[in-house]
Amino acid sequence: MTARMLGGWLGLGAVLTAGTGAGILLKKPFRIDEAGDLGIVYAVLGGWLAVHLVLGALVVADAVRLTRRRELDALRRGADLVKLVAIPFFGLNFVTLTGAVVIQGAGDRDRLGLDGFAVALLFVVLTYLALLPTSAYGVGCLVVMREDEHVGRLFFGVNVTLHFLFVVDVLSSIVVVEVAMRLLGTARAPGAWSRNLMTGVLAAGSSVAAVWLVFVAIFYGLDLRPDFIAEGIFWLALVPPAEFVLLVVVPVVPLVTFRTAVRLFLAGDLETLRRTARTVKLALIPLFLQNVVICTVIVLGLTLLPIAVTRGAILVSGPAGIAFVGVFTATGLVPTVIGTYLMLLPTSIYGVTCLALMMRQRAVSPRYGVVNTLLHLIFVADVVSALATFSGSRPGVSVATR
DSSP: OHHHHHHHHHHHHHHHHHHHHIIIIIOOSSOOOSGGGGHHHHHHHHHHHHHHHHHHHHHHHHHHHHHHTTOHHHHHHHHHHHHHHHHHHHHHHHHHHHHHHHHHHHTTGGGTTHHHHHHHHHHHHHHHHHHGGGGHHHHHHHHHHHHTTSSOHHHHHHHHHHTTSTTHHHHHHHHHHHHHHHHHTOOOOOOHHHHHHHHHHHHHHHHHHHHHHHHHIIIIISOOOOHHHHHHHHHHTTHHHHHHIIIIISTHHHHHHHHHHHHHHHHTOHHHHHHHHHHHHHHHHHHHHHHHHHHHHHHHHHHHHHHHHTTTHHHHTTHHHHHHHHHHHHHHHHHHHHHHHHHHGGGGHHHHHHHHHHHHTTSSOHHHHHHHHHHTTSTTHHHHHHHHHHSSOOTTOOOTTO
């Protein structure tokens, strides 16, 4: 019951932060333009936090009670519930508090926004305290499994540490919950929907991206400029932002994929992991090419903007002018590279999990597995590594000597 109470309270917190965020960012239902208007935000979130800390103490006490009674199934269910419910709260809380920090800092121009930095530090601490109780049940699971010697010291130590870090605590919780379910005999094989979700999302995006690339080739390569092609290119260019939302901003697809990969790993289903990892990377290619073209256009546009505005006069000023143009270039390059990387990183979940299972089954050497795991985290090299590693070998056949 306590886990459900915490889950419901976090859900209420998500609604409250969404409402205050709307006031800050969308100017509705109330208007916030300056630091003096933030009092209602601090009052609402402060009151919620005060009650939350009391409830958090009850959750920790409940987790300790269940751990002493060695009720692994109850701990597993509690860990799964509170961590998943905490995700939307964390995301909305981040957006809302970032908006509050910006307004607070903007109102303190005389001290270079020092108030904003101080408030940001305070929010980080308070958010950490708010989310800390969500790790109680997961830590309880780890303690019970370690005392029963079902997991080793390394697994226990790493996952306890990860349970106290933002973002990765959710991934660690999924791993711990799935291991607990396997020990309890309640593990479920992943269904076709969860196995193919990532592939389906990427295939849909890549199909539209392929059409976009054809339109671009027609528009520029053949110097044909009918209005319907230009308009089509504009609307089809919305695919990368949509994929970014699905794969990063609203992380349902990556989390389902990660849980599925963990289940396949624990079941030792190497063939499904290999096949899915290869398919995901192949489905990614057109979307990646479209993203590269769009990012190149953005970077070139921001690079040429100061030159066009000043009609090239800025370059006459020498190193200072070149440095100014470089700042504009970095302004476009850094966010596009980071955004693209975050969008493509979830596509390596199956590949990295497959390599881990291959090393566990001694199908590849540790060095081969580590090198290809690193390649899975690099643009282009990830596709090459996936095709080379998952296409030619069969389960149980070592590729370590390749």
